[in-house]
Amino acid sequence: MADQLRAGIIGAGFIGAVHAQAVRVAGGTVTRVAASTPDRSAAAATRLGATAPATGAEELIDSDDVDVVHICTPNSLHVPLARHALAAGKAVVCEKPLATSLADAVALAAEAGDRIATVPFVYRFYPAVREARARVAAGEAGELSLLHGAYLQDWQAGGASAGWRGDPAEGGPHRAFADIGVHWCDLVEFVTGHRMARLCARTTGGGTATTVQFETTAGAAGAVVVSQTAIGRRNSLRFSLDGTRASYGFDQEHPEQLHIGGLGANTVLDRGSATMSPAAARYSTLPPGHPQGYQDCFNAFVSDTYRALSGDVPDGLPTFADGVRAAALTHAVVASSTSSAWVEVPTS
Structure with missing residues (x-):
């Protein structure tokens, strides 16, 4: 090589x-x-x-x-x-x-x-996401009880063409979840360490929208709304992780901030803050006030992939095993939407 x-x-x-x-x-x-x-x-x-x-x-x-x-x-x-x-x-x-x-x-x-x-x-590579992960791992949230949010886009609103994704052989009847819903699930599982154990899903709009309720292996409940026809939402991937001591909120359309909910007061942690963890600071590559975005995350992902090829595998690198996990979640969503019942998420 x-x-x-x-x-x-x-x-x-x-x-x-x-x-x-x-x-x-x-x-x-x-x-x-x-x-x-x-x-x-x-x-x-x-x-x-x-x-x-x-x-x-x-x-x-x-x-x-x-x-x-x-x-x-x-x-x-x-x-x-x-x-x-x-x-x-x-x-x-x-x-x-x-x-x-x-x-x-x-x-x-x-x-x-x-x-x-x-x-x-x-989306794992946003510094705010890494910060939330570090704080959850350190126990600062306490026991997480509710994980909720949405991934909303509008590029298929108003009858816009879905291109090859609209072909059932390519996108399938639950294409919004397979395309973007898995990003939300990957992100929340990555940050919290919880795994979705069972879920109940409903897909509508010819596959352009899916709602999912779920329970995790660690005892939390959750819900996510996924849509590619949500007018005015260009690429809004957002989550709230609610614990007994604190909550953490993130919105990809406003990626420079992590919202921290507390019993006494709420705070906003800006990217580049001196109080950010080393895990987050590693991915903060620009000075504060110079926004980092999607391409920066992609750059970090490819850089970490190439670093792994030298034998140094960075923490949190998404591999084919994570691709299998996404496929298992999609499989469960399809099964639940078809049967209108709660289903177990396959472990492999």
């Missing part, structure tokens, strides 16, 4: 460009890009600053100048492309969902074994 990691990006839409930027920030270089046709690959290579286009995904994976394969394609292609990349001995960064079925996700994670294979649950 070269001293400077060489990335190949399969898929040249919005998220492919985000990956390309993150590769460069991590000190890597984008050597190959593959889109849906050779002509589109050539255009994407120019747009994303790649060394050269690949005629197709398979050629990119097999190229000698690619160390890490970034899979940014429609969902149905994730498993075959990731499997090919693993067989070729490459590290893999695969967009979620890792697979369109729980069985395929489990099988793919087993094939990855202990190799570096990650899934971009990038």
Whole structure:
């Protein structure tokens, strides 16, 4: 493997460009890009600053100048492309969902074994999120009893096209949950250490909205509302974690602050504060008052992935095992929505 990691990006839409930027920030270089046709690959290579286009995904994976394969394609292609990349001995960064079925996700994670294979649950990388996690782990919240929030977008409001995500073979009948609901679940489980043990879900709007009630392994109750037709909500991922001593609130549309609820007074902790924990300060890369956002989180995720390739695996790096967890939650949501009943979340 070269001293400077060489990335190949399969898929040249919005998220492919985000990956390309993150590769460069991590000190890597984008050597190959593959889109849906050779002509589109050539255009994407120019747009994303790649060394050269690949005629197709398979050629990119097999190229000698690619160390890490970034899979940014429609969902149905994730498993075959990731499997090919693993067989070729490459590290893999695969967009979620890792697979369109729980069985395929489990099988793919087993094939990855202990190799570096990650899934971009990038909201973990906000300093405010790491701060909430550190405080919960230190016991400052007391016993958590209620975990609640929402992930709301409006890009499908007013009959807007869902693109390939609207294809049942790609997005499925519960596509909003599989696309963004799993981000909320990953974030809350990551921060609290709780695992959702059982849930009751209802999906409406042709798959564009899902409501979920749940209970956790640690005895907390919770609820989340997921929608991609919530007018005026561009990308509002927010949670409240309510404990016996304190509560913590976060909203991705206002990511510079962690809201801390107390019995005597409420406070707001700004990113960059001297009282932030080392775990949060590590991801605070800009001076206070210079907002960090989604791309910064993605940069941190890819940088941590590339750091792991040198043998130093950072705490909280989301791997294919986390992709399996997301698939298990989606599986449970589908089962509950279909049966109108509480269901257990599969453990594997």
